[in-house]
Amino acid sequence: MLIFAGVLLFLPERCMSGPKKKILFIVNPVSGVHHSRKAVLAGLAADTLDPERFEWEIVFSESAEHVKELSRAAAEAGTNIIAAVGGDGTVNQVVKGMHGSNSVLALIPAGSGNGLAHHLGIPSDIGESLALINKMNVKPVDTVSINDDLFVSIAGVGFDALVAKKFARSGRRGFLSYFRIVTNEYNYYRPRKYKLMIDGQLYHREALFVSFANTNQFGYNTIISPSAQIDDGLVDVCIVKKVPLIYAPHVVGLLLTRKIDASDYVEVIKAREVSLTRKKNKVVNLDGEPVKLGKALHVRVNPLSLSMIVP
Structure with a gap:
């Protein structure tokens, strides 16, 4: 809604929302034991994410270092949300790549222990964790440096x-x-x-x-x-x-x-x-x-x- 010359103007929601946010899902295909969850990611993303607000791409990593490279490239390209699909090790590499950028981390738990997800209360169900992206409740959190890592x-x-x-x-x-x-x-x-x-x-x-x-x-x-x-x-x-x-x-x-x-x-x-x-x-x-x-x-x-x- 806008006020112009004393007149209320109602605009479609999409016009008011601005450009779509870009999401890159980085999948570690070998992490954890929940490989079946990763296989259904594309379908669940299409069913869950709001296409009026988001556009997304799914990429599969080839190594831990590749995870970091993909994340760094996405952050440098201005990707709004970088989603780690894997366990705590995958999250670690994604964060190393995007650290210091304006990108926001999303977590789709699919690893073994999933300690960060458990701590934050992020559901292990992929559909439910994807739904959190729609809500966009963004919180600043700490990271910890240890030597040069x-x-x-x-x-x-x-x-x-x-x-x-x-x-x-x-x-x-x-x-x-x-x-x-x-x-x-x-x-x-x-x-x-x-x-x-x-x-x-x-x-x-x-x-x-x-x-x-x-x-x-x-x-x-x-x-x-x-x-x-x-x-x-x-x-x-x-x-x-x-x-x-x-x-x-x-x-x-x-x-x-x-x-x-x-x-x-x-x-x-x-x-x-x-x-x-x-x-x-x-x-x-x-x-x-x-x-x-x-x-x-x-x-x-x-x-x-x-x-x-x-x-």
Whole structure:
């Protein structure tokens, strides 16, 4: 509706809405176990998205690096919405490509653990997650830099990183494969010593693993830091001691019931900036994927640096 010379003019909704928003769906064809979901994406997008407001394209990646390249090219071309179709690793690469741009991230969960989607309450049903794009509820969220790399959900060293490396090499996705690796490796893994500088305060700890949580979980609704928020400008440093096997079922129960921070084996410290030094192993778990970064790590929160469609 416009007022011209004192007269009300009613214009069609499409004329008022401006140009259509462009969406690029980047599909990781090998992530997770939900390949059937990806196969129906095109049909569901046509059935769900509003063609008066959006136009879209679906592309399939060939590798993790290709995901990042596709995302970067789309952001540079001014694509309004870049949708990651996959798991946390796919999201990680998409965000690396678009970080610092004006593009908005959408998430269509189709990975194994889908930790970011679970944290934000994004439905696993593809039709329902596509419907969120129509609503365009956009929220600024934090990302976290770690050395010259970046993560969105969670990063970790120690046993956490070992499991990520074994999981990536196994060729099998899904919770059962993940759980099998944890149970096979746990008894033989020796805790490591870490030196941490957390917002200027020095800590020395011996731990099974240390995680940096921007969201509350690893995936599979396994909650490592129940109070973690993705928009508070803080990362939760989760220092986890090795639990004797006799107590392991109790601790697993706490993980699954959002009460792990009540355990004597878990210490959580909220921080804006962290430096960590370790003597062995350069592998880091970055959003579920193993990456070599070096023995010294510098972690820094990038507050509200990513715009994302959420419920």
